[in-house]
Amino acid sequence: MHALHKILMEHAKPKRMSVMPGEFLEIEPDVFAVGVGLNPEDLGQLETDLAELGVKEFPPRDKIFAFLDHGAPAPSAGIAAAHKRWLEFFRARGITVTDGGAGISHLILPERGLVAPGTVIALADSHTPTMGAVGAFAAPVAGGTLSLFALGRCWMDAPQVNLVKIEGRLQRDVFARDVALHINGCLGQHGAQDKAVEFSGSYVRDLSMDMRFTLCNMGTEIGSAASYIQPDSTTLDWVGGRVKKPFKVFDTDPDFAYEETHEFDISRLRPQVAAPHAPDNVKPVEEVEGRHVDQAYLGSCASGRLEDIVVAAEILKGRKVHPNVRFIVTPGSREVLRAATRLGYIEVLHEANAIVTNAGCGACPGLHGGILAPGEVAITCTTRNFEGRMGTGAEIYLASPATVAASAVEGRIASPLRYL
Known part of the structure; x- marks a missing residue:
């Protein structure tokens, strides 16, 4: 089993x-x-x-x-x-x-x-x-x-389980959200429909918990019923100071037969962008670089964690958001917001003229905190870019927090390479 x-x-x-x-x-x-x-x-x-x-x-x-x-x-x-x-x-x-x-x-x-x-x-x-x-x-x-x-x-339902093995080491301007987008583009929105997806491989073993959450979040966008990463020392260290009740780690039997296995080598992966209007309409950033943006947005359950805010602050330090861009940052939780404040990253964002909101879902579900006008273009690290999700008649490009921050500085979709 x-x-x-x-x-x-x-x-x-x-x-x-x-x-x-x-x-x-x-x-x-x-x-x-x-x-x-x-x-x-x-x-x-x-x-x-x-x-x-x-x-x-x-x-x-x-x-x-x-x-x-x-x-x-x-x-x-x-x-x-x-x-x-x-x-x-x-x-x-x-x-x-x-x-x-x-x-x-x-x-x-x-x-x-x-x-x-x-x-x-x-x-x-x-x-x-x-x-x-x-x-x-x-x-x-x-x-x-x-x-x-x-x-x-x-x-x-007890789902069938697909295995996604990810090997290799990322280049310095590529992040876990890029990996998630790449897999999304390769497998498509129905690539694991109603199945569970286990993520494994050398890349996953080296991931922080923040980025493991980002990877598992992507499972939804390939249709999966559940995502899973086998607990290891990284997991146990993270939950150790948080969980008060006893828990049990389960292991997969060595002879378990996965429904499908997909293997990815991400060593040469470039920053990825999902163009309107589907999360699997994924392209290298170079193919859409230069498209003007009216809004850049960092947040959501996909990319609203401390590491996401850190990379954005590192890019914005000593710089300003482009005057024609609204750069909105919505931390995923109060714990994230407090940590980012304590470490000085929120101050960096304020100095750069970013708009920092309270923690929550924010603009991702299209309710408030960053709604787009007809004809406007946003680059975001929210979960989805379906037509009308953040405003009628608008365009949404999905990208990593680094690409979003670089684009906020330039006023157009930009690779983060020159900032890292």
Whole structure:
């Protein structure tokens, strides 16, 4: 069995002795995370459904965590009203709710030690696979929310598993986000549809945790149900000071047969850019270099971590953002923002005339904090560049934080090489 199947086996109800790909399992997750909604009508339907079932108390209350990471602070009266209703719903039932500046669920859960190796996380958000970087089974749940509230359980498919082996060492102007974009472009948006993806190889073994999260985040953009990196000393060192409960590391059996194996040598990879309007429309930066930009954006659950802010600050130190560009920096979590402030990187960004916001999802889902006007062009390290995602009639180019920062300085898409 694969480690992911062993994790599911451990959490199956009733208890299982084995799990095979394709099986439909009743799972009791360690964590059920839910976003504070933007639509009060959705809450009304949930309350009606719970009342019909006679559910007054949530059995897994200590496992439920609510996050205020989309549209926070509220950008409109309508969203503010929706937040108010959802917050009242959660607080009345004793559910822990993060404040609007705490950050993105995918960052906060591992940072606070709530997600660890061998755990199962259920979250109604497509980028939940990000947390597979710690060796957890982290899968988005589309349905099943009602059963999670009522019973603390949901149904999950045991996925087939693809292996992505990445070998080599990057050149100095190339980063993990470039690797993620490159793989995205090669495999396509459906390259691992409804499967799990394990990332391995010499490159992955040498990666920091920040960049492992970035790599696993990309799994969503190739259609995967879960991403996974086998826990090692880097993982255990990172979770060691965070996780308070016992956890278990599972290993994949040596004879496990992967559904597909994809191998990449990234030694000669150049900086990558995903051009409008698809995350897999990926090209070397040289092919789009010189395209003017109105906005540069650093943030999201893909690239809103400390290392992302560090590389941007290093490029901007002693320089100014181009006068025709808005360079917006949205840290992924308060922990990231505090660390970047303590180390002096936020001051560097302010000196360069960047706009630093509170932690959260920010402009990535197109709600606030960097919406584009028709005809405007942005280069960002957010998750997706679908048409209309950050504003009707706008163009979004995806790139690494280094490429985004270099472009912010020049006012056009630019390679970061000359700045590093």
